[in-house]
Amino acid sequence: MTAVAETSETAEQAAFRDEAHAWLEGNAPRRRHDSSEFKRRVAATGPEDEQAHVEASKSWQRRIFDAGFAGISVPRDYGGRGDTAALERVWRQEVVRYEIDTGVFSVALGMVVPTLLAHGTEDQKRRFVPPVLRGEELWCQLFSEPGAGSDLAGLTTRAERDGDEWVVNGQKVWNSFAHLADWGILLARTDWDVPKHRGITYFLVDMHSPGVEPRPLRQITGVAHFNETFLTDVRIPADQVVGAVNGGWGVAQTTLMNERALIGGASPLGFRDYVELARHHGKTADPDIRQRLAAAYTRFQILRWLGQRAQAAARSGQALGPESSVAKLVISDHSAQNGDLALAIEGAAGMLSGRDAFESGFWQQQFLGQWGVRIGGGTEQVQRNIIGERVLGLPPERRPDKTEPFRSIPKNA
Amino acid sequence: MDFTLSEEQTAARDLAEQIFQGSVTPERVKAVEATDERVDRDLWAALADANLLGLCLPEAVGGSGLGLLELCLVLEAQGQVVAPVPLWATVVLGALPIAEWGSAEQRQAWLPGVVRGDVLLSAALAGPGTNDPHRPPVEARADGSGWRLFGLSVAVPAAHVADRVLVPARTPDGVGVFLVDPRGPGVTLERAITTNREIHPHLLLDGAPGEVLGSLDAGGRAVAWMVDRALLGLCAMQIGVCEAAVRLAADYTSNRVQFGKPLSAFQGVALHAADGYIQTEAIRVTTWQAAWRLDAGREATSDVLVAKWWASEGGQRVVHIAQHLHGGMGADVDYPVHRYFLWGKQIEDTLGGASAQLARLGQTLAGAA
Numbered sequence: 001m002t003a004v005a006e007t008s009e010t011a012e013q014a015a016f017r018d019e020a021h022a023w024l025e026g027n028a029p030r031r032r033h034d035s036s037e038f039k040r041r042v043a044a045t046g047p048e049d050e051q052a053h054v055e056a057s058k059s060w061q062r063r064i065f066d067a068g069f070a071g072i073s074v075p076r077d078y079g080g081r082g083d084t085a086a087l088e089r090v091w092r093q094e095v096v097r098y099e100i101d102t103g104v105f106s107v108a109l110g111m112v113v114p115t116l117l118a119h120g121t122e123d124q125k126r127r128f129v130p131p132v133l134r135g136e137e138l139w140c141q142l143f144s145e146p147g148a149g150s151d152l153a154g155l156t157t158r159a160e161r162d163g164d165e166w167v168v169n170g171q172k173v174w175n176s177f178a179h180l181a182d183w184g185i186l187l188a189r190t191d192w193d194v195p196k197h198r199g200i201t202y203f204l205v206d207m208h209s210p211g212v213e214p215r216p217l218r219q220i221t222g223v224a225h226f227n228e229t230f231l232t233d234v235r236i237p238a239d240q241v242v243g244a245v246n247g248g249w250g251v252a253q254t255t256l257m258n259e260r261a262l263i264g265g266a267s268p269l270g271f272r273d274y275v276e277l278a279r280h281h282g283k284t285a286d287p288d289i290r291q292r293l294a295a296a297y298t299r300f301q302i303l304r305w306l307g308q309r310a311q312a313a314a315r316s317g318q319a320l321g322p323e324s325s326v327a328k329l330v331i332s333d334h335s336a337q338n339g340d341l342a343l344a345i346e347g348a349a350g351m352l353s354g355r356d357a358f359e360s361g362f363w364q365q366q367f368l369g370q371w372g373v374r375i376g377g378g379t380e381q382v383q384r385n386i387i388g389e390r391v392l393g394l395p396p397e398r399r400p401d402k403t404e405p406f407r408s409i410p411k412n413a
Numbered sequence: 414m415d416f417t418l419s420e421e422q423t424a425a426r427d428l429a430e431q432i433f434q435g436s437v438t439p440e441r442v443k444a445v446e447a448t449d450e451r452v453d454r455d456l457w458a459a460l461a462d463a464n465l466l467g468l469c470l471p472e473a474v475g476g477s478g479l480g481l482l483e484l485c486l487v488l489e490a491q492g493q494v495v496a497p498v499p500l501w502a503t504v505v506l507g508a509l510p511i512a513e514w515g516s517a518e519q520r521q522a523w524l525p526g527v528v529r530g531d532v533l534l535s536a537a538l539a540g541p542g543t544n545d546p547h548r549p550p551v552e553a554r555a556d557g558s559g560w561r562l563f564g565l566s567v568a569v570p571a572a573h574v575a576d577r578v579l580v581p582a583r584t585p586d587g588v589g590v591f592l593v594d595p596r597g598p599g600v601t602l603e604r605a606i607t608t609n610r611e612i613h614p615h616l617l618l619d620g621a622p623g624e625v626l627g628s629l630d631a632g633g634r635a636v637a638w639m640v641d642r643a644l645l646g647l648c649a650m651q652i653g654v655c656e657a658a659v660r661l662a663a664d665y666t667s668n669r670v671q672f673g674k675p676l677s678a679f680q681g682v683a684l685h686a687a688d689g690y691i692q693t694e695a696i697r698v699t700t701w702q703a704a705w706r707l708d709a710g711r712e713a714t715s716d717v718l719v720a721k722w723w724a725s726e727g728g729q730r731v732v733h734i735a736q737h738l739h740g741g742m743g744a745d746v747d748y749p750v751h752r753y754f755l756w757g758k759q760i761e762d763t764l765g766g767a768s769a770q771l772a773r774l775g776q777t778l779a780g781a782a
Contacts, residue, residue: 149740174741220744220751266649279740288768336733344766345760348539351613351762356605364608367758371736371744379740381681399674409673 028098041360061135070133108139109264140181147412159188178227196406200378202248202252229383322390325383414705429490437494439749460529474524480708485649492653499571505646507534536579537566553582568613591623608759646699651748655693657754658735680717689734692727724769725761732757
């Protein structure tokens with residue numbers, strides 16, 4: 001296998017691709033479509049499997065850092081390589097071809113680092129970015145609440161100032177890896193008498209602080225990487241606020257846009273995996289399966305070109321915009337259809353689950369895992385609203401909850 | 414049919430709903446799922462006491478002699494609460510074929526026990542990679558005056574608790590249906606868990622004695638007859654699953670406040686829920702129509718295929734909608750809605766998913782033209 005060049009690649013990008021390719025070839029096993037370590041790992045759902053996943057992620061991230069490929073577009077001052085987003089993309093294209101697992105760092109690398117680089121203080125960037133790049137500190141996101149999902153700005157976790165500290169009380173939910181994380185990014189309400197978007201503050205919380213209690217939730221896929229997290233009188237030093245007090249909503253937008261870009265984009269599954277699955281089950285001559293494979297191929301192409309267009313925009317200096325909602329919607333549909341396709345290919349055997357199923361239930365997990373992709377990072381309906389209002393410029397719905405003081409808005413009991 | 418339920422049908426439905434809804438809670442389903450056999454034996458006894466197991470079995474064996482439509486209403490009530498009982502396996506896959514095709518001795522041997530709730534049955538209709546019971550993966554070889562069976566059937570519902578399994582098998586004179594004791598000699602059961610977390614073991618037959626159901630020359634017709642009813646039963650359960658899933662989603666979104674108002678007040682949510690309702694009613698009318706034609710003794714294969722196609726295609730749309738409208742709650746196994754999603758998917762794929770039904774339907778329609 002040779003490195004695959006993109007048509008419009010610059011000499012710098014091509015040179016970097018060769019460099020990355022050489023290191024990967026020398027350090028990691030190639031991912032094979034017919035038998036994949038990645039699939040076995042995803043299908044492994046026990047607590048000991050999880051610990052192994054964490055260890056593997058930390059060790060890979062450290063090796064990537066030592067080789068100079070961590071944080072490719074992160075400035076050198078904060079431990080990165082100080083190169084462009086275009087090179088970062090080249091790295092991602094190359095790395096998915098290998099059995100490299102840095103999954104537990106997805107929140108830290110994909111959401112926390114970009115947010116801190118955009119909004120953090122100099123001290124925050126120097127303190128928090130390098131340990132992520134070195135694979136030392138794990139992060140989780142503490143945004144959603146039982147009563148605040150699609151309406152994230154309706155959150156009611158409360159933070160009150162006490163001297164040089166903030167004291168936080170409330171409950172968060174759907175917190176990936178919270179039970180393993182060292183640090184969390186947290187949204188809490190700091191002013192109840194202004195409209196809801198203007199009374200939220202963005203904090204960095206030490207997950208080992210007294211009063212932080214994550215409890216794993218067992219998911220439909222059989223894994224338990226989500227948590228509900230209880231926060232009771234948790235004390236956070238005032239210098240761990242990101243952006244301005246009551247200015248957290250704007251900071252959160254950076255995190256959320258990066259989350260949308262991250263979701264689905266992280267799957268190393270490609271079209272070839274579905275063809276291999278059909279081949280294994282003797283379905284490549286089935287006309288219905290062939291049509292569905294052709295449709296899947298088209299979806300993979302659409303996503304690829306959408307991704308490239310977004311990257312081109314990023315190269316020319318445009319910030320990640322509401323277009324990430326388009327990608328998120330396409331990926332949602334893609335994920336649902338691919339799950340169905342995999343089980344249709346397996347036929348009657350697709351009805352088995354867990355270890356009784358082909359490849360230890362990996363494909364059943366892909367099917368059941370579609371909900372993480374479709375709900376996480378904002379539902380399909382939320383994305384459509386964003387496109388309607390912010391991209392197409394349609395008049396927004398009348399929304400008194402945006403303008404009245406948060407205290408007076410109807411909430412869940 | 415005129416789609417109006419008779420008094421008897423209404424009574425059967427009300428009784429079934431009363432028993433299922435009165436005893437099955439999400440907590441109880443969870444508790445049963447934690448047991449080794451994953452069958453709610455108390456509920457099964459309650460269904461027998463109410464004579465719902467014998468509803469459409471002949472009066473001569475203690476049944477009520479009603480029709481398939483009445484049975485569909487009971488299966489629908491089961492689907493509404495996703496109750497872990499082998500009703501489809503025992504009554505639809507096992508008892509109905511014995512009543513129709515079995516000898517007088519076979520009927521007397523098994524059916525009174527089914528009515529009383531003492532006997533569980535099933536049938537082996539799928540092989541590895543095949544859902545075509547007309548070409549069964551099992552072969553029957555004559556052995557003196559009897560038969561011995563060889564082959565592998567996959568995912569046989571409730572085989573681990575069944576007293577007998579009906580197994581279609583190839584003989585030199587065409588396909589026959591055989592009664593097999595799943596705990597007898599020459600049988601190995603391999604435990605397998607399916608999409609909806611039920612136990613549907615694989616049945617490995619290596620010289621297991623098989624007793625011909627009725628007479629051998631009825632075999633091929635009996636299999637077609639069984640498949641029509643098996644598909645119909647799945648559709649009936651899917652009606653209940655979808656109906657309850659839509660209701661759960663409607664309740665959840667009406668009670669959950671986001672952006673200062675109930676979620677259901679958003680058009681994106683309301684339109685979605687209404688779509689789910691429409692699909693559910695389409696499953697209901699196509700299923701009832703097929704049941705009515707079968708009860709009336711009319712040719713009904715294409716009606717059954719229409720119903721199963723829609724129960725698969727429309728059914729999966731409904732459970733996706735319900736799951737989606739529950740947001741993150743749908744992914745949390747402590748909350749009940751995910752079970753409807755899993756049941757909907759299982760019913761969709763059992764005995765062939767949407768495209769398999771369409772292929773058969775197309776063959777039936779184009780062949781008839």
